[in-house]
Amino acid sequence: MSRPSLLWKFYIAAFYIFLFAPLLVVAVFAFNASPFPSPPWKGFTLEWFIGTGSVFGKPGVLMDPIWLTTILNSLKVAVPVAVLAVVIGTVNAWLLERAEFPGKTLFAMMMLWPLVIPGVILGISILAFFSRLANGLEDFLQTDIDGLRPGLMLIVLGQLSFILTIATLIIAARLRKFDRSLEEAAFDLGASRTRVLRTVTLPFLSPALVGAGLVALLMSFENFNTTLMLVGSDPPLPITMYGQMREGATPAINAISLLVMVAVGGLASLFALTSKGDR
Amino acid sequence: MKPAQRLTLFLLMAPAILWLGLLIILPHVEILILSFSERVAPRVYQFGLGNYLEFFTEPLYWRTFARTAIMSILVTACTLVLAFPIALYIARVAQGRLKAMLLLMCLLPFWVSELVRTLGWMILLRETGVVSYVLQSIGLASQPVELLYNDGAVILGLVYGGLLFMIVPLANALESLEPSVVEAGFDLGGSRWTVLRRIVIPHAMPGIVAGSIIVFMLTVGNFATPVLLGGKNGLWFTEQIYAQFITRFNWPQGAAFGMLLLMLSSIIVWAGLRLSGQSLGTTLRQA
Amino acid sequence: MSSSTDLEIINVIKRFGSYNAVDGVSFSVAQGEFFSILGPSGCGKTTLMRMIAGFEDPTSGDIRIREKSMIGVPANRRPVNMVFQSLALFPMMSVGENVAYGLTCRGVSRAEADKRATRMLERVGLKGFGDRRVTALSGGQRQRVAIARCLVLEPTLVLLDEPLGALDLKLREHMKIELKQLQAMFNTTFVYITHDQSEALVMSDRIAVMNQGHFEQVGSPRELYNNPQTPFVASFVGETNRWSGETASASGDAVTIRLPSGATVQGKGQAGKAQSLCFVRPEAIALGTDQASLGNAANRFEGRVSAVLFDGANSSLLIDAPGFEKPARAVLPQAGPLAGIGVGAPIHFGWATDSMKVFAA
Numbered sequence: 001m002s003r004p005s006l007l008w009k010f011y012i013a014a015f016y017i018f019l020f021a022p023l024l025v026v027a028v029f030a031f032n033a034s035p036f037p038s039p040p041w042k043g044f045t046l047e048w049f050i051g052t053g054s055v056f057g058k059p060g061v062l063m064d065p066i067w068l069t070t071i072l073n074s075l076k077v078a079v080p081v082a083v084l085a086v087v088i089g090t091v092n093a094w095l096l097e098r099a100e101f102p103g104k105t106l107f108a109m110m111m112l113w114p115l116v117i118p119g120v121i122l123g124i125s126i127l128a129f130f131s132r133l134a135n136g137l138e139d140f141l142q143t144d145i146d147g148l149r150p151g152l153m154l155i156v157l158g159q160l161s162f163i164l165t166i167a168t169l170i171i172a173a174r175l176r177k178f179d180r181s182l183e184e185a186a187f188d189l190g191a192s193r194t195r196v197l198r199t200v201t202l203p204f205l206s207p208a209l210v211g212a213g214l215v216a217l218l219m220s221f222e223n224f225n226t227t228l229m230l231v232g233s234d235p236p237l238p239i240t241m242y243g244q245m246r247e248g249a250t251p252a253i254n255a256i257s258l259l260v261m262v263a264v265g266g267l268a269s270l271f272a273l274t275s276k277g278d279r
Numbered sequence: 280m281k282p283a284q285r286l287t288l289f290l291l292m293a294p295a296i297l298w299l300g301l302l303i304i305l306p307h308v309e310i311l312i313l314s315f316s317e318r319v320a321p322r323v324y325q326f327g328l329g330n331y332l333e334f335f336t337e338p339l340y341w342r343t344f345a346r347t348a349i350m351s352i353l354v355t356a357c358t359l360v361l362a363f364p365i366a367l368y369i370a371r372v373a374q375g376r377l378k379a380m381l382l383l384m385c386l387l388p389f390w391v392s393e394l395v396r397t398l399g400w401m402i403l404l405r406e407t408g409v410v411s412y413v414l415q416s417i418g419l420a421s422q423p424v425e426l427l428y429n430d431g432a433v434i435l436g437l438v439y440g441g442l443l444f445m446i447v448p449l450a451n452a453l454e455s456l457e458p459s460v461v462e463a464g465f466d467l468g469g470s471r472w473t474v475l476r477r478i479v480i481p482h483a484m485p486g487i488v489a490g491s492i493i494v495f496m497l498t499v500g501n502f503a504t505p506v507l508l509g510g511k512n513g514l515w516f517t518e519q520i521y522a523q524f525i526t527r528f529n530w531p532q533g534a535a536f537g538m539l540l541l542m543l544s545s546i547i548v549w550a551g552l553r554l555s556g557q558s559l560g561t562t563l564r565q566a
Numbered sequence: 567m568s569s570s571t572d573l574e575i576i577n578v579i580k581r582f583g584s585y586n587a588v589d590g591v592s593f594s595v596a597q598g599e600f601f602s603i604l605g606p607s608g609c610g611k612t613t614l615m616r617m618i619a620g621f622e623d624p625t626s627g628d629i630r631i632r633e634k635s636m637i638g639v640p641a642n643r644r645p646v647n648m649v650f651q652s653l654a655l656f657p658m659m660s661v662g663e664n665v666a667y668g669l670t671c672r673g674v675s676r677a678e679a680d681k682r683a684t685r686m687l688e689r690v691g692l693k694g695f696g697d698r699r700v701t702a703l704s705g706g707q708r709q710r711v712a713i714a715r716c717l718v719l720e721p722t723l724v725l726l727d728e729p730l731g732a733l734d735l736k737l738r739e740h741m742k743i744e745l746k747q748l749q750a751m752f753n754t755t756f757v758y759i760t761h762d763q764s765e766a767l768v769m770s771d772r773i774a775v776m777n778q779g780h781f782e783q784v785g786s787p788r789e790l791y792n793n794p795q796t797p798f799v800a801s802f803v804g805e806t807n808r809w810s811g812e813t814a815s816a817s818g819d820a821v822t823i824r825l826p827s828g829a830t831v832q833g834k835g836q837a838g839k840a841q842s843l844c845f846v847r848p849e850a851i852a853l854g855t856d857q858a859s860l861g862n863a864a865n866r867f868e869g870r871v872s873a874v875l876f877d878g879a880n881s882s883l884l885i886d887a888p889g890f891e892k893p894a895r896a897v898l899p900q901a902g903p904l905a906g907i908g909v910g911a912p913i914h915f916g917w918a919t920d921s922m923k924v925f926a927a
Contacts, residue, residue, distance in 0.1 A: 012368055012381075015361070019388055019442070022399020025409055029402060037402050039412040088294040095291060110299055116548055117303075118500025120517045121537045124524050125306035128313055128534060161302035185654035188619055189668035189715065190642045199667070203658040222392040225502050225517075229524065241394045245507055249398065257395040268390045272383075 023261065030254035037251045048255040061255045066240070074236040076152050077227075078220040081159050085216035086209050088160075089167030096168070097175045114162035123229025126158045151232030158226045163219050167212040174208030214271045218264060307541075313534035330535035340519060340536070347516040348543055351498040354434055358441040358494050359487065366449035366486075367479070371456070382450070389443040397507050400436050401427060404508075428510035436504040441494035448493070452486025453479070492551045499544050516540055570597040571632075572722050572755040573618070578627030580613050587613040588624070589779035595723075595757060595772075600749050602766040603759045605776035606802070611759045614776070615725055618757065619648045631722055642671075647716035648725040652732070653708055655700040661687065661711055662696030668719045686718040687711075690748065705733050709741055710748075717752055726758045730765060742768050763803050767791065775799045797925040800845040807846045807895055810927055813837045821924045829889025832864045833922030841927035848882055850921035851896035853904055854914045866916035867894075871909050874898070883907070885915055 029037040033045035035056050045051075046060070053059035061067040095101075096108055114122065127150065134148035147153035178201070186196045202209075224238040231239050237260070244253050317327035334340045369381050388396060403409045404426035414420040426432060456479065464474040480487075505515035520540065523533030573595040580588040588610045595601045603611045616622045618629060620641030629636045636644055647668070656664050662683050669679035684696055690710045695703070700711065709729060716724050726745075730738045746769045749756045760766055766773045767787040774784040775798070783795045794800035801808055811825040821837040823844055824830050833844050854860050857868075869887030881900055884893040896915055898904060907913070 008364060008368065011364055015365055016381075016384060018439075019385070022396050022403060022439070023388055023391060024399075025402045026395055026399045036407065038405070038407040039409055088298065091291050092295050092298075095295060099288060099291065101288060101292070107295065107299075110303070111295075114303060116496060116544065118496065118517070118540060118544055120500055120502055120520055121310075121541050122306075124520060124533060124537050125310045126302060127524070128530060129301075129306035129309040132309060157302060160298070164298055179652060179654065181650045181652050181654040182656060184621060184641070185648070185650055186656070186667065186671075187640075187642050188621075188646075188648045189719065190671040191667070192642060192671075195671060200656060200658075218390065222394075224393060225500065228502065228521065238392060238394050241392075241398075242503060242507075245394065245398060245401070249401070253398060254402075257392075257398055260395060261391050264390050264392075265387075268387070 026254050026257050027261065029251055030258045032251055035250060037249055037254050048251045049259075056250070058250060058252060061252050061259065064252070067252070067256055070235055070237050070240040073152060073234045074221055074238075077155050077159065077236055078217050080156050081163055081220040082213045082216040084156075084160055085163050085167035086171075086213045088164055089171045089212055090205070090209065092164070092168040093172035093175045096172045111165055111168060114165045117162070119162070119223070119225030120229060122161050123158055123226040126154065126161065126226075127229050130154060130157070149232065150230050152234060152236075154230045154232070155227050155236065158230045159220050159223050162226070163216045166219065167216050170212040170215065171205065171208045174205055178204055211271055214267055218267055221260075222264075310534040310537050313531050314538045315535075316531050318529075318531065324531070330532050331539075333532060334535060334539065343514050343519055344516050344539065344543070346514060347499060347540075350430070350434065350437075351495055354437045354441060354498045355491050355495045357434065357438045358445045359491060361438065362442055362445035362449055362490070366446045366453055366483075369446070370450040370453035371458075371461075385443055385446050393440060393503055396439065397436060397504055400432070400439070400508060404432055404435075427508060428512055430509070430512065433505045433509040433513060433515075436508040437498050437501060440501065440504060441497055444493045444497060445490035448486040448489040449483060450486075452483040452489075456482045488551055488554075492548050495547055495551075496544055499540065499547075571595070572597050572599075573601075573757065574628075574630040574633075575614075575618075576628040576630070578614070578617065578624045578629060580610070580617060580622065581625040586779050588617070590627075591776075591779075591781055592627075593774055593781065593784055595755055598753045598755055600746065600756045600758065600769055600771045602770040602773045603757065603776055604763055604766040604773050604803070605759075605761060607761055609776045610779040611761075611776050612727065615648075615727055615757070615759050618723070619646055619725055620644045645722040646725060647719055647721040647723075648727065649712045649716060649729045651727045651729065653712040653729065655708060655711055655715075657700055659700070660696065661692070661698045661700055661703070664700060664711055665696075665715050665718050668715065672719075682718055683714075686714045689751075690714045690717075706737055706741060706744075709733070710744075713745075713748060717748075717754060721754065723755045723757060726756060728760050728762075730760075730762075738765075745769060767803070773803075775802060777802075794845070794923060797843050797845070797927075800923055800925070805848050805895070807848065807851075807892075808843065809890070809892065810841060810843045813840060813842045820919065823924065825889060825891065827889050827891045829867065829887070831922065832919045833924040834919055835924035836926055837924055838926030843925045843927045844922050845925075846917050846922045848895045849897040850917050851894060851915050852917060853883070853896055853898070853902075854916075855904070857914055860914055860916040863916035864919045865922070866914065868912065868914050869894070871907055871911045871913055874907065874909060883913070885913060887915070 030048055031044050031046070032041060033043040033047065047056060049060045050062050051060035052063060058064070092111070095104075096111075130148045134145055137148070138144050182200050182204070183196050186200045187193070191199065221236075222238060224242065227236060227239060228242070235243070237256070241253055241256065244250070314330055315326055315328065316324040317329040319325055334344070365385070369378060369385075373381050401408070405411070406423045406425040406427070408426070410426055411420070411424045414424055415422070460482075461474060461478060464478045469477065500517060502515065502517045502521065505513040506518055507513075509515070516536065517540070520533050520536045523529045523536060571594050575591055575593050578588055578591050579586060591610075591614060603614065605611045613622060617624050618636075620636065620639060620643075624637070631645060636646075656667065659667065662680060665683035665686055666676075666679040669682060670676065674682070680696075687693060687695055690713065692707060692710055692714070695707070695711075700708065703711065712729065713724070713726075730741050730745075733741060742765055745756075745758075749769075758766070758769065767790075770787055772784060772786055773790055775782040775790065777798050783790060783799045785793075790799060790803045794803065800806060809823075809825055809831070811823045811831075814822040814824045814830060816822070816837040819834045819836070820832065821835060821842060821844075822830060822832050823837070823842050831844060833846070835844075852860050852863060857866065860866050867887045867889070869885040869890075871883050872886040872893050873884040875882045875884065879900060881898045883896050883898045885896060886893050894915060898907070904913075
């Protein structure tokens with residue numbers, strides 16, 4: 001098996017072409033001076049990024065308030081999700097690795113559930129439950145609580161339901177590698193409990209905290225299935241993209257996709273750089 | 280335990296309890312209850328099996344369900360077959376920087392949103408798309424060819440989406456195989472095929488199971504790919520759930536569909552784990 | 567006398583469930599002393615040390631440092647610092663930051679802490695290492711950083727938990743000497759725990775031998791080696807030959823013992839009513855080519871060499887002799903006439919009554 005056959009090598013090459021072809025065409029047709037993201041090539045343009053709409057009747061994505069608000073909506077979801085995922089994930093990781101309490105195995109098992117539940121079902125179950133909650137509270141308090149109705153707040157909760165599992169797993173994996181005698185040594189040298197946490201434990205965890213935060217940010221930004229069920233009047237980016245793709249795409253979607261790819265590539269390489277410190 | 284420690288432990292457990300309780304357990308109890316309630320008059324519901332009966336009596340529903348299940352299995356099998364040679368190459372042939380690069384290049388497309396990848400396939404496959412254009416310009420087709428909106432396109436898109444989740448667990452499992460074991464296999468007179476079948480594949484079994492389960496789960500629960508690449512012919516069960524919940528506002532029916540899909544995915548995961556004797560924890564860790 | 571006592575342990579018991587990990591231990595350590603606690607793994611020495619450091623609370627008893635009871639005082643307030651088995655150097659900090667850590671915890675200013683850390687590093691022979699990463703140090707250097715990190719705080723007591731365990735043999739031999747020198751230079755009280763009797767013998771002023779939660783004997787290395795008070799100490803400290811047999815006669819402390827295979831040996835100590843254990847050091851066994859060369863040793867036997875264990879100056883012979891169920895081990899001087907002896911050669915061996923310690927079985 002040590003000498004791969006020509007056929008095998010050919011297959012590998014074909015595979016990687018297959019893997020990158022869709023991304024490549026998305027990127028290329030973002031610059032096509034045509035109202036449709038299709039061949040033939042009609043020349044290079046940046047109109048779909050920064051155009052004012054005078055050429056194709058639609059402004060470029062960076063000039064279009066629809067795209068800009070939808071990106072803002074995505075950030076309004078992704079940032080709280082990432083922050084909460086890191087904070088709660090750290091607490092959960094501590095429970096998993098350090099604490100002893102009855103029912104811990106059950107807790108560890110239940111924590112994994114969200115990963116095996118399809119995202120659509122997480123979405124509808126949270127939608128249904130929070131609607132009932134909102135209806136109940138409305139009858140009781142005589143006011144409607146907006147946060148429990150479809151909207152950004154509910155999307156944050158829906159995404160947290162499974163992103164928390166992933167954040168917890170990332171942080172717990174790092175915590176498991178921690179040598180507890182480091183904490184004891186710091187304590188022995190006169191540090192207070194909070195100082196030990198601040199100067200020893202958290203610095204050790206920090207690559208995992210940054211990593212979990214970036215992964216959470218990315219997963220939130222790109223989540224579609226759960227978000228679709230919980231979306232209200234202000235759609236995040238994937239929902240808007242989906243709507244436009246159903247209607248018949250313009251190269252504006254290519255342009256926004258390319259921007260997302262660049263941003264994601266940046267985040268991913270940041271993550272790769274921080275996780276290198278792990279090993 | 281001292282009261283102070285007890286309080287600390289409780290405070291630390293609070294977020295986890297809120298998370299699992301409010302976002303996982305109670306919502307699922309809610310749709311379970313919802314799925315058994317029938318609308319008898321506007322805003323009046325009572326307990327009944329009507330939503331499930333509706334599923335079995337309306338052919339569109341159960342056919343879509345069966346179609347989703349069968350196509351998901353097909354997609355999983357295709358993904359496994361396509362991914363295996365790649366994983367084998369990454370794990371056992373490629374060395375050093377090439378290996379790291381091949382693996383990284385597998386990961387990259389999957390950091391990009393599912394919608395962007397699907398958009399790429401749409402641009403490639405549609406009537407006015409790249410493939411059709413190339414076929415015409417080299418003379419293999421005389422008129423535009425529509426490659427989108429059929430089962431082939433749906434399967435292609437889903438396999439593409441599942442590849443990474445198959446390659447990584449497979450490569451991890453294959454990585455741990457001792458080279459000397461493979462050499463011994465050859466040394467004892469095994470042919471390439473026998474060594475692959477008797478030594479390499481059994482060793483990779485945990486990875487195969489883990490990858491297959493994950494790909495199946497992702498495929499069955501997918502929404503955008505079948506809808507966008509299949510168009511009207513996509514007919515995916517998640518779309519039915521969406522239609523009941525959002526378009527028709529018939530939540531009890533949608534909840535029943537949700538429970539059915541959850542059951543399907545749980546049964547397949549459970550059966551996969553049982554058949555291979557693995558636990559969920561180790562399987563997910565493999566991935 | 568009591569004013570110069572740094573550490574006093576008074577009848578300390580530590581119970582885990584129904585198991586007594588430390589079972590009524592009392593001792594005191596004088597100022598500037600190098601005190602070792604020697605015992606096999608699981609004897610309770612780590613638990614004892616963690617109680618002194620403040621990581622565990624004793625079930626009963628008292629721990630006093632310079633007359634002050636430490637019960638209820640948390641580890642970060644005790645004038646005790648510990649060198650961990652894993653060293654536990656902070657990997658996220660530089661060497662200098664590691665050494666300055668304890669000072670900054672005490673509220674010493676950054677600049678002052680850095681200055682003192684630099685001076686301490688100089689004193690332990692790590693001048694100019696302040697900015698290095700701890701991961702970039704060799705095993706011996708890491709060891710010195712761990713000790714410097716404690717000493718810079720000028721603690722009453724430094725606890726060392728088998729810090730040499732992870733080092734390779736050559737470096738371990740070297741570090742034994744270096745540790746002893748450091749301790750002498752700073753004149754700080756060291757309490758050192760180990761399962762390696764040679765580490766304890768080489769470095770310590772006094773050693774406590776610990777077994778199953780209690781102290782078997784406390785004494786200087788010489789006392790423990792030459793006058794073990796219990797069979798455990800006799801067999802745990804240093805190499806020894808060990809036989810057991812029937813007590814044939816005992817008058818005063820002179821005992822005669824008959825081994826199961828027939829030989830009769832004479833030693834000194836407390837014989838058991840029926841059965842006794844006897845110990846004799848390999849270096850106490852005299853060797854000769856004939857009866858006469860053994861002089862008038864009370865125990866004289868004849869046997870054959872069954873194995874030559876060559877190890878330079880530590881070389882020894884195993885001798886099979888009629889009447890002994892186990893071969894006797896004797897030091898083989900490499901400068902003597904027997905240096906070239908081979909397996910199978912006949913040999914005479916013997917030892918004086920005083921060299922053989924007898925205990926009740």
